[in-house]
Amino acid sequence: MNNILRPTLELTVIIPGMILAYLSVKSTLKISLPKLIAWLFPLLIALCILEGILCSALQIKTAPILFFLLLFLLVIYHKTLAISIWKSFSIFLAICAVFSCVNSFSRAINAIIDLHLPASKNILWFQICTGIIYNIICILFLLAVWYPATHTVRIMIDDDNFAQIWYVFWILPLIFIRLNLFMVPKYDGTLYTGRILQIYIVVSLVLLIILALFYTLFLLMANSLNRNARLQQENYLLSIQQERYTNLCNAIEETRQARHDMRHHFLQLSSMAERNTIPFHVQIDLPAQISVDETDFCLVLSNLLENALEASLKTAKFRQRIDIKIYRHASNLICFY
Secondary structure (H helix, E strand, O other), X not given: OHHHHHHHHHHOOHHHHHHHXXXXXXXXXXXXXHHHHHHHHHHXXXXXXXXXXXXXXXXXXXXXXXXXXXXXXXXXXXXXXXXXXXXXXXXXXXXXXXXXXXXHHHHHHHHHHHHHOOHHHOOOOOXXXXXXXXXXXXXXXXXXXXXXXXXXXXXXXXXXXXXXXXXXXXXXXXXHHHHHHHXXXXXXXXXXXXXXXXXXXXXXHHHHHHHHHHHHHHHHHHHHHHHHHHHHHHHHHHHHHHHHHHHHHHHHHXXXXXXHHHHHHHHHHHHHHHHOXXXXXXXXXXXXXXXXXXXXXXXXXXXXXXXXXXXXXXXXXXXXXXXXXXXXXXXXXXXXX
């Protein structure tokens, strides 16, 4: 029974890992969260137990089994989310990097526990107490980053301004995973040589701390870039609004001036018609909104009125008369008569 429980405990860390992976992407789920939990959680438990039995039956380490298990979980993770493959892959890889550092530290703890055991007892898998400690550390890490993952990280993931960052972010966690794999001793007795075990503990802790610092710096940098991008976008929108406001003010002033000029022209023309005893009659039938620019309309009307007055002054007295009819023809045509 112990031979099944020991590899199973090593594999059950995928459960807090998957929970952590979904914390920051809940808003992008393709299915509801209760449905996801209903089938994924039992699946994870069943996979851990079955692969623990497989490791015990074949007497193999959990590393190769875990590799294929993680690939399978990555496919599930991406298929249940409405985000790009780069985002889902980078998030999944980032969590794997953290847990690989925790695994290295747990391996050092296991070596300390196995220090006084016979060689036949300290092979293949973690001791049961080490497996429990391994899971507790992963759960504590999950609780520690719960709030940042559900708030700050979620905002960064949902923001499209960082689309290009996801193409390169995966390099960082991949480096740390590679370092932790490189640290794994080829032979179990290597850790008991000289001060290798003490160095191994320190290095594994340092790698975990450095990785956490890198993630924190990346998050701060991403938030700063996000804030700057938003400020630039707001400034751009404000500049457009200012330009539109200026153009609107200019258009209003031009229209006001044109109307003033038109009224002045009407008064002048009316006064000149009365002074020259020329009959003057105006009939305008237009809607409140017309399809032409008001300034252009006023200019055309002013020119027509001046031309009509000049033409009337050149004709015989009994034929002098100015009649103006303006109406809309069809939908977008204004007729002057």
